């Protein structure tokens with residue numbers, strides 16, 4: 001070993017004092033691949049945070065000690081293990097405790113809080129698409145849809161949102177007959193034209209990041225006349241569909257400003273101005289646009 005490398009092994013005084021945190025994680029292999037990337041682990045290590053896999057073959061309380069438990073698992077048995085663990089270890093921060101995220105694992109209940117906010121008066125721009133839950137029996141879907149008066153085309157999403165690849169799949173049914181080809185349990189929503197772009201908002205504590213993604217394009221009257229059947233989309237608006245650098249129609253690029261200001265206030269705007277804003281707009285214009293249009 002060279003003197004140089006010996007030197008680098010000496011922890012700095014600052015390093016010696018750094019509090020160490022252990023994060024026990026229970027993640028699917030899909031999530032480990034996408035989330036626990038070497039860059040994140042390196043960054044965490046430099047900040048005194050280490051990630052340790054939870055062994056499902058051993059009692060959770062025998063493992064650790066953990067400062068944080070990070071999980072993205074579902075199922076009754078796992079829920080029970082976690083709840084018991086929380087009772088015995090109240091000081092351990094369990095991220096996403098099962099009871100708290102229950103409503104997000106069902107696409108019907110997840111939107112209920114938006115509906116409850118009753119924001120339809122905000123120029124009618126904040127709302128939930130008209131939707132219907134189908135629990136079983138695909139052959140009855142056309143009748144249910146007719147009774148509910150839902151307008152085609154319809155977007156079909158799996159009712160359960162458990163983080164599996166399957167739960168992110170989405171279908172569009174253009175005609176009444178093809179509705180029978182869908183697989184319940186699912187949520188059927190009226191298609192809402194939104195300019196083919198989606199804004200994803202990531203919030204961790206004080207940190208906010210907004211990204212733009214290409215989404216499903218608007219459905220025109222012509223599409224309705226010429227399209228039939230069910231179209232399946234495994235992953236709409238995934239990271240590969242980034243529209244951050246795209247020159248978007250200003251009316252679409254500006255849409256976000258209204259929504260974010262209604263919900264999050266100035267902090268959000270600042271983040272938006274610093275981060276993802278339309279290249280077509282000078283910053284001051286964007287700021288003025290927000291002040292003039294958002295709090296009317």
Ligand SMILES: Nc1ncnc2c1ncn2[C@@H]1O[C@H](COP(=O)(O)OP(=O)(O)OP(=O)(O)O)[C@@H](O)[C@H]1O
Nearest residue numbers: 129155168170189190191192193198215216236237
């Ligand atoms: N009713 C709808 N009308 C038109 N487009 C829709 C509708 N619902 C969803 N989309 C589009 O489909 C995509 C995925 O919708 P989904 O409801 O699965 O979102 P999500 O669960 O928040 O996505 P993610 O799986 O990335 O977390 C988005 O791009 C969205 O714009």
Ligand SMILES: O=P(O)(O)O[C@H]1[C@H](O)[C@@H](O)[C@H](OP(=O)(O)O)[C@@H](OP(=O)(O)O)[C@H]1O
Nearest residue numbers: 030031034035072162163164200237238239
């Ligand atoms: O690629 P972005 O835009 O970040 O979309 C994410 C979704 O918003 C998350 O819901 C996915 O996580 P889950 O599959 O655990 O729900 C997440 O799944 P992943 O962590 O397996 O990639 C992503 O698909």
